[in-house]
Amino acid sequence: MTSVTGICRDVATAVWNRDARELERMARTAATDAMLRSPVASPHSRELYSALAPRYYRRRYQTDIEGPVAPDPFKRERVDPARVERFTRRVYPPWRNRRQLFGTVRSGDWDRRPHADAPTDGGPPRRLFVAGTIEDTLLFRSLDSHFNDGIPWAETKFVQEVLNYLAAGREHVWHDCESESDVYRRCRRLDAYYRTLSRDGCESQAERIDVAERERGFLDVLENEIIVDIGRDGELLLVSGKHRLCLSRLLELPTVPVAFLVRHGDWIATRRAVADGESVRDPAHPDLRDLLAAQSETSANEVVAA
Structure with a gap:
């Protein structure tokens, strides 16, 4: 926990520099900690935070979309997991800095270019997680082998490759795994989660924990959902939540909750057409x-008014 001296120093610096945004960030962080995680936090304060935080962020969060066509940047929709077939090629790893990107619009060829042409900023080995389609990835094929064919984790190609990378001294290979025991501990967690998904379906992060017990902030919860980008034609491109999505596909779950991150500029034109009453190719699209x-x-209100 940050010391009182450190907090005072940061506040003084922000005031001296007349940095209103930094002051607001610090006030927001202090309020979040007090209501969710401090010794005085309670079920009532957490419920109050849960009611206030969405309103605050929807008013203060800056997005690239304005007017009636603008979506709620924090909305979640239920989607058939089979509809998400490929990873985004916007950047690798695409999940970096995602809490700053909700409601962002990007034009260009990022939704169609090969993965090899996507800019990279480190991250885990691409060959473990990236392929032409999600079902072609080493991760998915190994999960399929383990859960559908009964292949032990140690015999799956994914786990073998993860262990090879770790033995060679590679860091940040698979989440926080640093040793063989870490790898198999994570495998056991996947076994348990698979059983949970099979029994309960895929719930959103917001649904999994009662608001009275939740200690994570609004954006902390949102950024841990299954997250997708939207390409120019409305294609849903996976950003994060790959394990949940892969397991949901293996279980043939009817829907999973997703949040939306970056939208292609041409897709915003589609949203605008729908807002103007024009017909579009995929009116059942979850982002419409x-x-x-x-x-x-509006139509119902007009009928009532008439």
Whole structure:
């Protein structure tokens, strides 16, 4: 926990530099800690935070989209996991800095270019997690072998490759695994999670923990959902949550909750067309539900008014 002296120093620096944004960030962090994690935090304070935080972030969070076409940057939608077939090629690893990217619009060829052409910023070995499709990845094929064919973890190609990388001194190979025992501990966690998914389906992070017990902040919860980018034609491109998505596909779950990160500029034109009442190729697209719901509500109100 940050010392009182350190907090005072940071506040003084922000005031001296007239940095209003930094002061707001510090106030937000202090309020979040007090309501969720401090010794005085309680079920009531956590419930209050859960009610206030979404309103605050929706008012203060800056996005690239304005007007009636603008989606809620923090919305979640239920999606058939089979609909998410490929990883995003915007950057690798795509999950870096994701809490700053909700509601972002990017044009260009990032949604269609080969993975090899995507800019990279370190991260775990690509060959473990990236391929032409999600089902072609080493991760998915090894999960399939283990859960559907009964192959022991130690005999799956994914685990063997992870152990080879660790033995060679590579860091950040598979989450926080640093040793063979870490790897098999994570495998056991996947076994347990597979059973949970099979029994309960895939719940959102917000649904998994009661608000009265939740100690993570609003964006902390959101950024740990299954997250997708949206390509120019509406293709859902996986950003993070790959283990949950792969297991959900193996279990043939009907839907999983997803949050949306970066949208292609051409897709925003599609949202604008829907907002203007034009017909589009995929009106059932999960990112168009909010617009269609708003139109239905407007039509219903007009009928009542008439």
